[in-house]
Amino acid sequence: MIPVPTVTPFGSWPTPISSELVVAAAVRVSGARTDGDAVYWAEGRPSEGGRTQIVRRDPDGTTTDLLPEGFDARTAVHEYGGGAWWVRGGVVWFANWADQRLYRLAPGGEPEPLTPEPATPRADRYADGFVAGxxxxxxxxxxxxxxxxxxxxEIVRLSGGEVEVLVxxxxxxxxxxLSPDGVRLVWIQWNHPSMPWDDTVLMGRNLENGDEAHIAGGPGESVMEPQWQPDGSLWFLSDRTGWWNLYRWVPGQxxxxxxVLDAEIGVPAWQLGTSRYAVLPGGRVVFARWSKGYDGLAVREPxxxxxxxxxxxxxxxxxxxxxIGSxxxxxxxxxxxPGVHVVSVDGDVETxxxxxxxxxxxxxxxxxxxxxxxxxDPAGEPRTSHALFYPPANPGHEGPEGALPPLLVVIHGGPTAAALPVLSVAVQYWTSRGFGVVDVNxxxxxxxxxxxxxxxxxAWGIVDVADCLAAARYLAATGRVDGERLAIRGGSAGGYTTLAALARPDTPFSAGADHFGVAxxxxxxxxxxxxxxRYLDGLVGPxxxxxxxxxxxxxxxxxxxFHTPLIVLQGAEDAIVPPNQSxxxxxxxxxxxxxVAYLLFEGEQHGFRKAENITRALDAELSFYSQVFRFATDVEPVEVENLPR
Structure with missing residues (x-):
């Protein structure tokens, strides 16, 4: 017999999805790579102070943590990092977060520094490496x-402890x-005020005679992910048709x-080292592609x-x-x-x-x-926007008859980024308590x-705000959520949109949460x-x-x-949005x-990585909403200044 759900006010539903469980689920898996029969990936671990560990899985299924205590495979290049490690022949090279020096880790050995300690700590940073002999x-x-x-x-070549500047x-x-024959070097470059999703150029140089050539890209075209193939062809992604699709170039041709599809193979290059396609022996290509807000895998046959x-x-x-085929x-x-999986061209999956x-x-x-x-749009003309809506879900509880759930409007960062339709226990923390959540694209x-x-x-601060207000009003008008209990939350660029949506007399929101946002x-x-x-040149103006x-x-x-109650959460060491903004x-x-409630987290940068801070931030935000929306909760309370009792 299916038990009858208990009637409980929205927002106060008991749930096993606690902030501690969110942290347990917050191990970030990324960057799967192969080296022979071994598979490697990175794991960001909040329980270890947020450090990134490199894991190797051998063919017999054995997994091994490779970095000893005290090492953290993260680079600060572009501040957002990415491309912090790579592997060849069992040897791993990685940038270490604490000092930003490059290290070499041989099988069975200890990390050895390859680059000198700069005069100023962390002044030299390395990423996006490629093994060339x-x-x-x-x-x-x-x-x-x-x-x-x-x-x-710059692009440099490191050989025998000597650094040579190439670009x-x-x-x-x-x-x-570097091409398979060692003759041609290619790279991506761009200049201010462009961002890498605006205009980039794919360049090439013949290392034997020094001749340089523009291969692809330029104004109105974003090029990324160049990959040389054994036959001497160069493959890359370009959005020259309006979508990041896949192209092939042979020198002299x-x-x-x-x-070529109306779908995005590429993703915005906030981080280095992205990998969205693979060319297999025999000519098959397996690629990921975004379409209508969802990602997936496809195969192009020869x-x-x-x-x-x-x-x-x-x-x-x-x-x-x-x-050969996976x-x-x-x-x-x-x-x-997200997990690490082997997928064959026939669609078979091994986890x-x-x-x-x-x-x-x-x-x-x-x-x-x-x-x-x-x-x-900014001129008031109609347009269509998109979002992912998560209704409340809890098998043991339901809201009172005639009542509707409060809504959290979630604003992704970037702002050149996207809402991801993948399980986030941090989202379920809210929905399992009786909140509706809409993640706005x-x-x-x-x-x-x-x-x-x-x-x-x-149009930053106009289009994004209009769409967030429209999403909230749409869900309220269609009877999905309570139009009197609308909240908005976001981090970084999403924090700016949150503040901009609240700092207006016609805001429909009655609460907001700003995570290290721009004021x-x-x-x-x-x-x-x-x-x-120079990012704001394009978003706002020069x-x-x-x-x-x-x-x-x-x-x-x-x-x-501004009359809406607000909670602000900020990292004390944030170099991207400094604490003075909050x-x-x-x-x-x-x-x-x-x-207003304000929490400053010592030791945190742009985004919280430490387990104790992730849990406190979540519970504090829930406590804040419970006080504003007047429902019960059992988490540690946060002080809300100036809130009528």
């Missing part, structure tokens, strides 16, 4: 001073790759398309035909070749966090590393529903083509790292020429319209007697 090709980011203009990005001059360089693999995966983190992927589903069994009954898992809803998000991505050009666009333009130091726009769109200048908005709200 007895040498390494690397991206080096050299910090010669405290400002963005003091940072220089210098462009503002940014990535993806150094024209570029030819390989996969005859040009496409086969969509019937798989449960909805988000693919990386794709690497494995043997790939290794990091992938997850709406009801399972090498499954997410930890958290013991959660499926009844507690809310499966996202892709929704599209009406919104408007506002205009400017990726996965919907270049034209949708560029809707945010010059003052001028301050961000003047005090941020090199990678994003500074200082567009200063009036910066002031107009900065929430800190609209506190007179403190400015908190102090302004305190002065106006607006209800």
């Amino acid at each position: 007895d040498s390494l090709l690397l991206v080096r980011e050299r910090h010669e001073g405290p400002k963005a203009v003091d940072v220089h990005n 210098t001059g462009p503002d940014f360089v990535t993806s150094p790759r 024209d570029i030819t398309p390989v996969v 005859n040009g035909e496409y086969v969509e693999l019937d798989l449960p995966f909805s988000a693919i983190g990386s794709v690497a070749p494995y043997g 790939v290794v992927v990091v992938a997850g589903t709406p009801t399972e966090e 090498l590393h499954a997410p930890r069994d958290l013991g959660i009954d499926d009844g507690y898992l809310s499966v996202p529903e892709a929704v599209s809803f009406p919104s408007t 506002y205009g400017g998000s990726t996965g919907f083509g270049r034209a949708y991505r560029e809707q945010l050009k010059g 003052d666009l001028e301050a961000l333009a003047a005090d941020t790292h090199k990678f994003e130091s 500074y200082p020429a567009a200063r009036e726009t910066y002031v107009e769109r900065s929430p800190i200048h609209h506190v007179a319209d 403190e400015a908005i908190v102090n302004a709200l305190r002065e106006r007697k607006v209800p």
Whole structure:
């Protein structure tokens, strides 16, 4: 007999999905790679202070943690990192987080530093390496001073302890790759004010005679992920048709398309070392592709035909070749966090590393529903936006008759990023308590083509805010959620959108949570790292020429319209959005007697990695909503200043 659910107010449903369970599930798996028959991947572990461990799985199924205590495979290149480690012949090279030096780890050995200690700690940073015989090709980011203009990005060759600069001059360089015959070096480059999803160039150089050539890319075209193949051809992704698709180039010949679909194979290059396709022996290509908000795997046969693999995966983190007819992927589903899997071209799946069994009954898992809803552009013209809606889910409880659940509008970061339809226990923390959650792919998000991505050009703080308000109003108008209990939350760029949505007199939201968000666009333009130091040129306008726009769109200048209770959570060591951004908005709200709670987490950077801080941040936010929306909860309370009792 199926038990009758207990009637319990929304938001206060008892659930086994605690903040401690969220941390237990928060091991981040990424970057699966192969080396012979062995498979390697990285794991970010909150229980170990947030460090990244490299794991090897041997053919007999044995898994081994490779890094000894005290080592953390993370690079600070571009501040967002990526491409921090690579492997060849059982040897692992990695950038260590503490000192940013490059290390070599031979089988059975201890990590040995390959690069010297710079004069200033962590001033030389390395990433995106490529093994070229007895040498390494690397991206080096050299910090010669405290400002963005003091940072220089170059491609270097490391051989026998000597560093040779191969490419210098462009503002940014990535993806150094050497042809199989050792003659041609290729790389990706771009200059301010472009971001890598705006305009990049694929360059090549003949190392024998020094001749350089522009291969692909330029204004209005983003190129990424160059891969040389054994036959001497170069494959890469380009969005020249409006979608990141796959192309092939042979020196001396024209570029030819390989996969052309109205779907995104590429993803925005916030991090280095992305891998979204694999060319297999015999000519098959296995690639990941975003379509209508969901990811998946497909195969291109040598005859040009496409086969969509019937798989449960909805988000693919990386794709690497494995043997003759398979790939290794990091992938997850709406009801399972990302794991490491071998997928054959026939669609067979072998799981090498499954997410930890958290013991959660499926009844507690809310499966996202892709929704599209009406919104408007900056001129007030109608347009369509997209989101993932998670209804409340709890097998033992239901809301009172006639009542509707509160809604959390979730804003992804970036803003050039996307809501991912993969199990997030952090989302289920809310839905299993009786919240509805909508994760908004506002205009400017990726996965919907270049034209949708560029809707945010010059319109950050307008299009994203309009879509978040529209999503909340749409779900309330259709009877899915309580229109009187709408909350909005976001981190980083999502924190800015949260603040911008609250700092207006017509906001429909009655609560908000800002995780290390931007309050003052001028301050961000003047005090941020090199990678994003000109990002706002495209999102807002060139500074200082567009200063009036910066002031107009900065929430800190609209506190007179700010009356919604807010909780702010900030890392003390955040170099991307410094604490002064959060403190400015908190102090302004305190002065106006607006209800506000503020938590500063020591030792945290941009995004929380330590287990104790992740749990405290989640529970504090729940406590905040319980006080604002007047429902009971048993988590540790947070102090909300100025809240009427």
